[in-house]
Amino acid sequence: MDLGIGGKKALVCASSRGLGRGCAEALAAEGVNLVMNARSEGPLMDAANAIADLYGVTVTPVAADITSEEGRAKVLAEATDVDILVNNAGGPPPGMWHDWDREDFIRALDANMLTPIALMKALLPGMIEKGWGRVVNITSQSVKSPIAQLGLSNSARAGLTGYVAGTSRQVAPMGVVINNLLPGIHATDRAVSLDTGVAEAQGITMEEAKKQRAATIPTRRYGTAEEFGAACAFLCSDKAGFIIGQNISLDGGSFNATI
Numbered sequence: 001m002d003l004g005i006g007g008k009k010a011l012v013c014a015s016s017r018g019l020g021r022g023c024a025e026a027l028a029a030e031g032v033n034l035v036m037n038a039r040s041e042g043p044l045m046d047a048a049n050a051i052a053d054l055y056g057v058t059v060t061p062v063a064a065d066i067t068s069e070e071g072r073a074k075v076l077a078e079a080t081d082v083d084i085l086v087n088n089a090g091g092p093p094p095g096m097w098h099d100w101d102r103e104d105f106i107r108a109l110d111a112n113m114l115t116p117i118a119l120m121k122a123l124l125p126g127m128i129e130k131g132w133g134r135v136v137n138i139t140s141q142s143v144k145s146p147i148a149q150l151g152l153s154n155s156a157r158a159g160l161t162g163y164v165a166g167t168s169r170q171v172a173p174m175g176v177v178i179n180n181l182l183p184g185i186h187a188t189d190r191a192v193s194l195d196t197g198v199a200e201a202q203g204i205t206m207e208e209a210k211k212q213r214a215a216t217i218p219t220r221r222y223g224t225a226e227e228f229g230a231a232c233a234f235l236c237s238d239k240a241g242f243i244i245g246q247n248i249s250l251d252g253g254s255f256n257a258t259i
Ligand code: NAD
Pocket: 013, 014, 015, 016, 017, 018, 019, 020, 037, 038, 039, 040, 064, 065, 066, 067, 088, 089, 090, 091, 092, 138, 139, 140, 141, 183, 184, 185, 186, 187, 188, 189, 190, 191
């Protein structure tokens, strides 16, 4: 299927590794030129060069912390005219409900709610002017089904989800499509760190920890960044114009619901 986005330009945040990288690769495979972002310059340059070489698209890397105002300004300087925005950043740390103070919440809200909102506010006007735009926010399965120890993430991502629910309907008449992708467990560095925690806590091997977690998923395996990227590219495509304000689970069937 031709997704109809060859020659468009996308900003993919937090994309040197993992799910963001999967999205960047899938868009590049469709001929989309990229602004890629991550915090560390070396891995970002490696990823940008690899993608530009493989897919023959233009890739502009911007090393910056996307959750800081300064970092966003640096990224936006290269991305004012984008047609597609993929919002992503690292998730907040785990803990217990009584662990977090106001400052912890402010940090989590800044990273996982107010950063994607700031980027949408900066880039939606350009998309509206063109009469075409796509936004995908990488959130989490925790939006539908709380992960108890990730209270900061549950809270911040719920806030973003509420904002998108209304905003997506306000910009849809102007040809701009906003949706959220909700990852369940995917085989990225984050899954490695989660499994390391389980292995250490239970005194089992990494392989056992992974097998144990996979057994809880109907697919009996983790998702891949490639699968995630393909779904993202479809939501960014010309074919996705009637999908508005949805929260789409990519979790191997983990969220147990009829509808
Ligand atoms: P990852 O650790 O594999 O990759 C994170 C990427 O984001 C890297 O490129 C890193 O450089 C970049 N990054 C992190 N913080 C950044 C910042 N402040 N500014 C710029 N770049 C930054 O993570 P992932 O598994 O790809 O996860 C992506 C998002 O999806 C996270 O918010 C995570 O919480 C969420 N998520 C992941 C899973 C999973 O199983 N992998 C499940 C649910 C939710």
